[in-house]
Amino acid sequence: MSSRLQFGTLKRIVAILIAIVIVVAAGIVVGQAPAIFGVDQDPEAAITLEDQQGNGTDVEIAEVTLSEGGFVVITGGGDEPLVVSDYLEAGSHENVTLEQEEGGAELIGQLTATVHRDTDDDETYTYEETNGEEDLPYLEDGFPVSDTATVTSADDGDPFSDSFVVESIDAPSQATTNETIEVVAEVRNPTEFTTQQNVEFRLDGRVLERQVLDLDAEESREVTFEIDTTGATPGTQTIGVYTQGDGALTEISLEFHTDPSVTIVDADDDGVTADVAIPERGFVAIEDGDTVIGTSEQLEPGEHGNVTVEFDENATVDENADLAAALYEGDPADVDAATPIEHENESVETTFTIADAGADAESDGDDE
Incomplete structure (x- = not known):
């Protein structure tokens, strides 16, 4: 075989090997494209808070899943946290117990657990401290990932025996984000005593109004809330009316009142x-x-x-x-x-x- 033929054959072999290397490398790059080009998936979370009995010092999260790690924040009737979990690593966690802070409010009643991210990567919860700039909630369809349940005292034979009962809610099914809506709830005192309790109105978990209600034994009465929807986020929102240990929910569809x-x-x-x-x-x-x-x-x-x-x-x-x-x-x-x-x-x-x-x-x- 001539040296020219041998050289030509060698060139073809080298070309084939280079082509193979390029194909393999391209496959690796494509497979790693999200990491190489900074394409990240939106952070995701899920949480399950079940109705439970307790002694006011702790509350248990049945399960929480966080794609990027973060915190679980428990709130009650107000916007301020009652308790915040320790930093949770990314992944799923079961039976997470949050304990009452020293001198803090009792963990009893209608409670909401919201999952927050650790946006500044310091493993310390700073959402309120930074006025909502850091450690924002995980979102699903634009709404914070949360769950609401009732924690009742283990000392009560009937956990709802001392609580007013929300029998019904009458609310509009649709509204715009610049009007005042009227929501009427019927509340009953199931006890044998004249007593007083708070009745709260929440929109998508946020307390917007609270009224003090006095009811005689076995008395029922309508409670009316006049709610300004200005500043509310458009979309399907949850309306809730809550008493000490009971509540009722309905939904309202809010449409932005003008063209963006x-x-x-x-x-x-x-x-x-x-x-x-x-x-x-x-x-x-x-x-x-x-x-x-x-x-x-x-x-x-x-x-x-x-x-x-x-x-x-x-x-x-x-x-x-x-x-x-x-x-x-x-x-x-x-x-x-x-x-x-x-x-x-x-x-x-x-x-x-x-x-x-x-x-x-x-x-x-x-x-x-």
């Missing part, structure tokens, strides 16, 4: 001012092409006037460049995880230039 929008009021080299109607908890982002150059503070659902967005200190913006102001659902501190808000299958955004916005604002000022 963002309107530029003014702009200069430092930032933008906008009027906003946002249906979810989120923020305004100013975009220069594919780059976010500034975000507003986090906004609650509703209408907001004169929302300010300061440009990032390293951003250089041409006053004649086309910019976009867009609405996002999520945390402005984690823009990559936020979701664009859509209306009729289109992103809610508006385009503008600093020059035009500034001129329009100056013209409006002259007209006044």
Whole structure:
């Protein structure tokens, strides 16, 4: 065989080996794509809190699952936590016991267990301390992952014998997020004594109103709540009316009261001012092409006037460049995880230039 043929054969073998290496490497890259390119799944959680008897010093979580680790927070009639679990590693945990804090309230009555993330990775719960900036709840369909149950005293022969009973709830099935709804609950005193108890109204687990009710023995009475839905999150929400050891639930569908929008009021080299109607908890982002150059503070659902967005200190913006102001659902501190808000299958955004916005604002000022 000639040396030319041997060399040609060798070249073909080397080419085949290189092709095999490329195919194998490509398979490895594709298999690791989520990790390599930073594509993460949304954090997930689930929790089961069952009705139980106790002595007021502890409550047991039947099961909790956390994809990224975190905490279980127990609340009662108010928004402040009654007790917070130790840090829980990612995975499933059964029969998790949370013990009453020294000098804390008794763990008795209608309790809600909510699963929170450890967003700052310090294994210390700081949601209230940071005003909701860190250790946010896990979400499912936009709502905190939680479960509600009744913990009754083990000393009571009949755990509900001393509690008023919520016989029924009458509430509208639909409403908008800028009206006042009327919810009527019928409450009965099943005891042989005239007594007094709190009756609470909750929307999606949050206590919005509390009334003190006096009932004679065996008396029933209607309790009326006038609830302002302004600022509530659109979607299907749970309405609950609770007494000391009883409660009843129904659902209401809340529709955002206006079309989502963002309107530029003014702009200069430092930032933008906008009027906003946002249906979810989120923020305004100013975009220069594919780059976010500034975000507003986090906004609650509703209408907001004169929302300010300061440009990032390293951003250089041409006053004649086309910019976009867009609405996002999520945390402005984690823009990559936020979701664009859509209306009729289109992103809610508006385009503008600093020059035009500034001129329009100056013209409006002259007209006044």
